[in-house]
Amino acid sequence: MGLRISAYAKINLSLEVIGRRDDGYHEIASILQTVDLADTVTLRTEDGLTVECDDASLSGEGNIVWQAAAALANHGGIAPNAHIAIEKRIPVAAGLGGGSADAAAALRGLNRLWGLDLPEVELTSVAASLGSDVPFLLNGGTALATGRGERVQPLSAVDGLPVLLVAPGQTIEAKTPTLYRALGSSDFSSGAETRRLANNVAWGNLTSGDCRNAFERPAKAIFPGLADVWEKTAEIAKHPPQLSGAGPAIFCIPSDEGERNLVVEALRNTGARAYLVRAINPASVV
Numbered sequence: 001m002g003l004r005i006s007a008y009a010k011i012n013l014s015l016e017v018i019g020r021r022d023d024g025y026h027e028i029a030s031i032l033q034t035v036d037l038a039d040t041v042t043l044r045t046e047d048g049l050t051v052e053c054d055d056a057s058l059s060g061e062g063n064i065v066w067q068a069a070a071a072l073a074n075h076g077g078i079a080p081n082a083h084i085a086i087e088k089r090i091p092v093a094a095g096l097g098g099g100s101a102d103a104a105a106a107l108r109g110l111n112r113l114w115g116l117d118l119p120e121v122e123l124t125s126v127a128a129s130l131g132s133d134v135p136f137l138l139n140g141g142t143a144l145a146t147g148r149g150e151r152v153q154p155l156s157a158v159d160g161l162p163v164l165l166v167a168p169g170q171t172i173e174a175k176t177p178t179l180y181r182a183l184g185s186s187d188f189s190s191g192a193e194t195r196r197l198a199n200n201v202a203w204g205n206l207t208s209g210d211c212r213n214a215f216e217r218p219a220k221a222i223f224p225g226l227a228d229v230w231e232k233t234a235e236i237a238k239h240p241p242q243l244s245g246a247g248p249a250i251f252c253i254p255s256d257e258g259e260r261n262l263v264v265e266a267l268r269n270t271g272a273r274a275y276l277v278r279a280i281n282p283a284s285v286v
Helices: 064-078 098-113 120-128 177-184 192-200 216-222 224-238 258-268
Strands: 005-018 025-042 047-055 082-087 142-147 151-154 162-167 250-252 273-278
Touching: 005 098, 005 192, 025 098, 025 151, 025 162, 047 064, 064 082, 064 098, 064 120, 082 098, 098 120, 142 192, 142 258, 162 224, 177 216, 177 224, 192 273, 216 224, 224 250, 224 258
Parallel strands: 047 082
Antiparallel strands: 005 025, 025 082, 025 142, 142 151, 162 250, 162 273
């Protein structure tokens, strides 16, 4: 019998880049929030390791889910015997953590399926070796992430907050390193704004106007069509768009179905997709 696990997307309510570290990574401060747009990861035991996706270009060894399974098996000292199937709903390479969410779901599921029962601290260590967002997405919810993103401090939940999510139709190759290289001195900050938001904002009154993202300036210049999508969304939304992760997805909070419908119509010829999603704490989902 297999396991089916929802892999929830994330948005960055805040993302500050503080500086480059000696190990080549960047020090950040970010508030992360899962939303109820999700991929589905199905796992069963099988001789050998296979990863299949309904987007065929994401099947096989190049998928981070394959890397997650191999890393977990290596950590547990066992053979990586599993068939893993992924149904994609989260837009790919959009700044919404889709691949990282799938990897986190695979780690949680395989930890059970293989009977490893690793404690949280060990699973988090494996997750951190895969990518900066994977440790947060093991549990999701609302959290402050520091370091390169691997140090995760849970915050009070923002469950139910309605979010207008807009995913442009085009992204770029190697987008994260490209965006980091494009940062100018004015894009770096101390992390103080993120910590202020984490400590002082009453989540019930949160709007996207309270949010910030260090990549906003270079993202508008680098991603094809993003500036146009941003402008069209801003003309309609009650609250200003903000970038998620390294983009190109943007979000507005709070929102409603009527606003989403207007944005869908405005973006009809851009290739962008608009969703109305809600903030979610996966731990509260039965």
